[in-house]
Amino acid sequence: MKLPVRKYYGLGNDFLLIGDADGRLLPQLSAARICALCDRHTGVGADGILVRQASTKADHRMILFNADGSSAEISGNGLRCFVLFLRDSGFDVSRELAIETGGGIQRARLLADGSVETTMPAPRFSDSGKPQPLVLRVKDMQFEVVPVKVGNPHGVIFGEERDVAFAETYGPLLEKDAAFPEGANIEFVHVLSPRACRLVVWERGAGITLACGSGSVAVACAGAALGHFEFDVPISVQQPGGTLEITVAKDFSEIRQRGPAVFVFEGNIEL
Numbered sequence: 001m002k003l004p005v006r007k008y009y010g011l012g013n014d015f016l017l018i019g020d021a022d023g024r025l026l027p028q029l030s031a032a033r034i035c036a037l038c039d040r041h042t043g044v045g046a047d048g049i050l051v052r053q054a055s056t057k058a059d060h061r062m063i064l065f066n067a068d069g070s071s072a073e074i075s076g077n078g079l080r081c082f083v084l085f086l087r088d089s090g091f092d093v094s095r096e097l098a099i100e101t102g103g104g105i106q107r108a109r110l111l112a113d114g115s116v117e118t119t120m121p122a123p124r125f126s127d128s129g130k131p132q133p134l135v136l137r138v139k140d141m142q143f144e145v146v147p148v149k150v151g152n153p154h155g156v157i158f159g160e161e162r163d164v165a166f167a168e169t170y171g172p173l174l175e176k177d178a179a180f181p182e183g184a185n186i187e188f189v190h191v192l193s194p195r196a197c198r199l200v201v202w203e204r205g206a207g208i209t210l211a212c213g214s215g216s217v218a219v220a221c222a223g224a225a226l227g228h229f230e231f232d233v234p235i236s237v238q239q240p241g242g243t244l245e246i247t248v249a250k251d252f253s254e255i256r257q258r259g260p261a262v263f264v265f266e267g268n269i270e271l
Contacts, residue, residue: 232248
C-alpha cells in the first residue's frame with residue numbers, strides 16, 4: 001500500500017504528516033513501523049509523525065507519535081507544521097482554525113508573513129497551582145527541577161547555559177526519574193533577560209531535538225510564574241534550531257506561540 005506523506009519542520013524539529021480521512025490508517029501504524037519511518041539512516045527520518053483525522057469537536061484532529069513509536073499529547077512545532085499540511089492538502093486556512101489535540105482544542109492561524117501562531121495548553125504546576133521545584137540527583141549532579149504540564153509533562157531547570165552534550169548526558173536520566181511517572185521532556189534554561197532565554201531540550205520519546213515548542217511554552221510559563229520573565233509580552237526562546245516567541249497572559253488564561261514552519265518534500269511510502 002502506497003501512502004502519500006509530506007515532511008515539514010519547525011525550527012529543525014521535523015515531522016512526517018499523513019492524512020487519515022476515514023480513520024482506517026491509524027490501526028496500521030504500529031510502534032515498529034513508526035520507528036522504522038522515523039529512523040534517519042534506514043527510513044525517511046523525523047522526530048515524530050502527525051496524523052490528520054476528521055474531528056467531531058473541532059475543524060481537524062491532530063494525532064502525534066514520537067520517533068520511538070510512543071504517543072504524545074501535543075507538540076508546538078508540530079502544530080505549526082500541521083497548519084501548513086492542512087493548507088497544502090487543500091483545506092481552508094484563511095481563518096483561525098480549531099484543532100483537536102491530546103492537549104485539548106487549540107486555535108491556530110497562518111499569518112501573512114508565512115509564520116504560524118497557535119494557542120497552547122495552560123500550564124499545570126502542582127495541586128497548589130504554583131511552581132513547586134523538586135531537587136533531583138542523577139549521576140554526579142543535583143538539579144532543581146520545576147514540574148509543569150502544558151498538555152504533556154515537562155521538567156524545567158533554570159541555571160547556567162548548557163550545551164547539547166550536557167543535555168544528552170543528564171536528560172535521559174531525568175526524563176525517567178520516579179518524579180515523572182509518565183516520563184517528561186527536560187528543559188535546560190539560561191535566562192538572558194525578562195524577555196529572552198536560551199534553551200536546550202531532551203524530549204521524551206525523541207531525544208535531543210533542535211527545538212521544542214511545548215518545551216518553550218513550559219519554560220515561558222514556569223519562568224513567568226517564578227518572576228524570571230514578564231507576562232503579556234513576547235518572550236524569545238532561543239534554541240539550536242532558531243527562536244520561538246511565547247506570550248503568557250498574566251492569569252495564564254491564554255498562552256500563544258509564534259514561529260516558522262517549513263515544507264520539505266512530499267512522496268509516497270510503503271505501509
